[in-house]
Amino acid sequence: MFFLTLLAFAVGCQAKANANTPQMGWNSWNTFKLNFNESILEKTADLLVSTGLRDAGFNYLIIDDGWQAATRAEDGRQQVNATKLPNGIAPIAKYAHERGLKIGIYSDAGIYTCGFQPGSWGYEELDAATYAQWGIDYLKYDNCGSFQAGTQSPPERFSKMRDALVASGRDIFYSLCEWGHQFPWYWADQIGQSYRMSGDITAIFSDTGKDCACKTAYCLNTGYAGCSVLTIIRKMREIAPFSKPGSFADMDMLEIGNGNMTLHQQRTHMSFWAALKSPLIIGADISKLSKESLSVLKNKNIIQISQDSLGKAALFVPELSVEKVKQVWAGDLSGGRTVVLLLNELNSTQNFELLVKALPALNSRETWKVEDVWSKEVIKVKGNYTVAVETHETKVLVFSRN
Ligand code: GLA
Numbered sequence: 001m002f003f004l005t006l007l008a009f010a011v012g013c014q015a016k017a018n019a020n021t022p023q024m025g026w027n028s029w030n031t032f033k034l035n036f037n038e039s040i041l042e043k044t045a046d047l048l049v050s051t052g053l054r055d056a057g058f059n060y061l062i063i064d065d066g067w068q069a070a071t072r073a074e075d076g077r078q079q080v081n082a083t084k085l086p087n088g089i090a091p092i093a094k095y096a097h098e099r100g101l102k103i104g105i106y107s108d109a110g111i112y113t114c115g116f117q118p119g120s121w122g123y124e125e126l127d128a129a130t131y132a133q134w135g136i137d138y139l140k141y142d143n144c145g146s147f148q149a150g151t152q153s154p155p156e157r158f159s160k161m162r163d164a165l166v167a168s169g170r171d172i173f174y175s176l177c178e179w180g181h182q183f184p185w186y187w188a189d190q191i192g193q194s195y196r197m198s199g200d201i202t203a204i205f206s207d208t209g210k211d212c213a214c215k216t217a218y219c220l221n222t223g224y225a226g227c228s229v230l231t232i233i234r235k236m237r238e239i240a241p242f243s244k245p246g247s248f249a250d251m252d253m254l255e256i257g258n259g260n261m262t263l264h265q266q267r268t269h270m271s272f273w274a275a276l277k278s279p280l281i282i283g284a285d286i287s288k289l290s291k292e293s294l295s296v297l298k299n300k301n302i303i304q305i306s307q308d309s310l311g312k313a314a315l316f317v318p319e320l321s322v323e324k325v326k327q328v329w330a331g332d333l334s335g336g337r338t339v340v341l342l343l344n345e346l347n348s349t350q351n352f353e354l355l356v357k358a359l360p361a362l363n364s365r366e367t368w369k370v371e372d373v374w375s376k377e378v379i380k381v382k383g384n385y386t387v388a389v390e391t392h393e394t395k396v397l398v399f400s401r402n
Contacts, residue, residue: 019173019193019194019245019246019247019248020245020246020309020311021245021277021306021307021308021309021311022194022248022277022278022279022280022306022307022311023060023138023173023175023193023194023279023280023281024057024058024059024060024279024280024281024303024306024307025058025059025060025061025062025102025104025138025279025280025281025282026044026048026053026058026060026061026062026281026282026283026286027062027064027104027140027253027281027282027283028040028041028044028062028063028064028066029064029065029106029253029283030201030203030253030255030258030283030284031258031283031284031285032066032285033066033115034065034066034115035066036063036066036084037083037084037085038084038085038086038087038091038092041061041063041092041095042092042095043287044061044286044287045061045092045095045096045099045101046099047286047287048061048099048101048286049099049100049101051286051289051294051298052298053282053286053294053297053298054099054100054101056297056298056300056303057280057303057306057307058280058282058297059100059101059102060101060102060103060104060137060138060173060281061096061101061102061103061104062103062104062105062106062138062140062281063089063092063103063104063105063106064106064140065106065108065113065114065115065117065142066081066084066115066117067080067081067084067085067089067105067106068080068081068113068117068118069081069082070117070118071118072118072123076123076126077126077130078107078118078120078123078126078127078130088134089103089105089134089136090133090134090135093134093135093136094135097135102137102138102173103135103136103137103138104136104137104138104139104140104173104175105131105134105136105138105139105140106139106140106141106142107119107120107127107139107140107141107142107161108120108121108141108142108143108144108145109121109141109142109143109146109154109157109158109160109161110142110143110144110145110146110157111145112144112145113142113144113145114142114144114145116145119142119144119145120141120161121145121146121157124160124161124163124164125164125167127161127164128161128164128165128167128168128172129164129167129168131168131170131172132168132169132170132172136170136172137170137171137172137173138172138173138175139161139165139172139173139174139175140175140177141158141161141174141175141176141177141192142177142178143157143177143178143179143181153182154178154181154182154184155182155187155190155191158176158178158188158191158192159190159191161174162174162191162192173193174191174192174193175192175193175194175195175250175279176188176191176192176194176195176196176250177195177196177250178195178196179196179197179198179199179200179224180195180196180197180198180199180214180217180235180239181222181224183217183218184196184197185197185217185239185242185243185249186242188247189242189244189246189247192247193246193247193248194247194248194249194250194279195247195248195249195250196250196252197217197232197235197236197239197249197250197251198212198214198224198227198231198232198235198251198252199212199213199214199223199224199225199226199227200224200225200226200227200252201227201228201229201232201251201252201253201255201283202225202226202227202228202255202259203255203258203259203260203261204226204228204229204259205228205229205230205261205262205265205268205269205392206228206229206230206345206392207228207230207231207234208228210226211226211227211228211231212224212225212226212227212228212231212232214235215231215234215235216234216235216237216238217235217236217237217238217239218238227252229255229261229265229268229269229272230345232251232252233251233272233276233327233343236249236251236272236276236313236316237316240276240313240314240315240316241313241315243276243277243311243312243313244311244312245311248277248278248279248311248313249276249277249278249313250278250279251272251273251276251278251279252278253281253282253283254269254270254273254280254281254282254283254284254297255269255283255284256269256270256282256284256293256296256297257282257284257285257286257288257289257290257293257294257297258283258284262391262392263292263296264390264391264392264393264394265392266292266293266296267296267374267393267394268343268392268393268394270296270297270299270302271302271341271373271374271394271396272329272341272343272394273306274302274303274305274306275305275306275313275314275329275331275339275341275396276313276314276329277306277311277312277313280303280306282297299373299374301371301373301376302373302374302396305333305339305373305396305398308333308334309334310332310333310334312331312332312333313331314329314330314331314339314341315329315330315331316328316329317329317330317359320352320359324345325345325346325350326342326343326344326345326346326350326352326389327341327342327343327345328340328341328342328343328352329341329343330359333398335400336400336401337398337399337400338359338362338398338399339396339397339398339399340354340359340395340396340397340398340399341394341395341396341397342354342387342389342394342395342397343389343392343393343394344389344390344391344392344393344394345392346391347391348391349388349389349390349391350388350389351386351387351388351389352386352387352388352389352395353384353386354381354384354385354386354387354397362399366382366401366402367380367381367382367402368380368381368382368399368400368401368402369381369399369400369401369402370397370398370399371397371398371400372395372396372397373396373397373398374395374396380402381399
């Protein structure tokens with residue numbers, strides 16, 4: 001039955017928004033939760049421009065859960081919370097558009113959203129038409145309140161909204177938020193442009209032992225929140241091979257600028273989200289970002305890896321990795337280049353032996369130009385060489401033929 005259902009989706013067409021490279025932007029949830037308002041959103045739009053983040057590529061302003069009124073109107077339409085957003089959504093969309101930004105909104109494939117606001121289940125067409133009318137460019141669609149939505153599977157419920165978005169006549173980017181429970185890497189490419197692959201991220205770098213009930217891709221525990229950066233990277237070992245242009249695994253919002261991560265930890269976070277082709281959605285209050293965090297987010301060379309035209313996620317290299325000690329990941333970039341990530345999980349510096357024999361894309365007969373993306377150092381390499389990597393640092397090395 002499950003496979004028949006999948007087959008039915010395979011013939012459906014995906015919503016049409018262009019997603020050859022992962023989307024970039026800002027989302028209200030991680031900092032503001034349900035407590036944002038019009039002025040915070042407009043100020044964030046201005047900050048995306050004045051900090052240079054928009055020009056670096058962060059062009060979606062995404063309003064997460066909490067914009068809705070507690071009940072629908074008599075005609076069934078979703079209403080806007082009049083205290084937080086007294087003028088509605090359309091003027092905010094206009095405000096964003098006038099600043100060269102796109103605007104995103106949030107809803108849910110169940111009766112309730114995760115914040116217990118009215119979800120879109122049973123109202124998909126009406127809601128998609130309403131969003132289109134407001135000028136919305138992006139929908140993040142969540143999976144709470146789904147038990148009340150009867151026996152429909154997530155692929156069915158998420159496909160209904162895909163069809164409604166297509167029917168709305170507006171090009172609306174469709175970001176699925178199903179936390180990886182029903183393994184969306186097998187079906188989400190028929191439905192939307194990206195799919196969350198884990199429970200909610202938290203601004204903690206290392207696996208605390210208590211975080212994120214599921215630490216591997218095929219775990220069946222439904223508890224989901226509080227995933228550390230390292231746990232999400234762990235889960236991507238099995239999931240990264242499924243990512244492709246038009247359907248990227250979403251590792252959740254960036255926590256750079258939230259919590260107390262060191263510079264190396266923030267750079268590791270950014271490096272993995274970029275090289276594994278996750279959407280890059282800032283979750284911090286931009287008005288409070290330190291210079292250091294802003295420079296991590298705006299690093300041009302890392303963003304180029306994220307936005308590389310091949311759209312291929314780097315993959316885990318088990319032969320060169322040691323559990324809880326060191327990780328090596330590698331992936332193809334356009335122009336015959338290869339990106340290699342060396343992550344040190346220890347609390348002291350360690351050496352990585354590189355590797356040329358173990359990475360199929362590189363061979364030891366050639367001389368390679370190797371660029372260290374964060375330090376900007378460029379060296380020439382033939383055969384193996386050794387790289388020192390500091391605590392929680394990730395060296396991002398781009399290999400190109402000389
Ligand atoms: C879920 C999602 C979060 C956020 C909240 C809103 O937990 O995974 O990203 O959208 O719901 O309630």
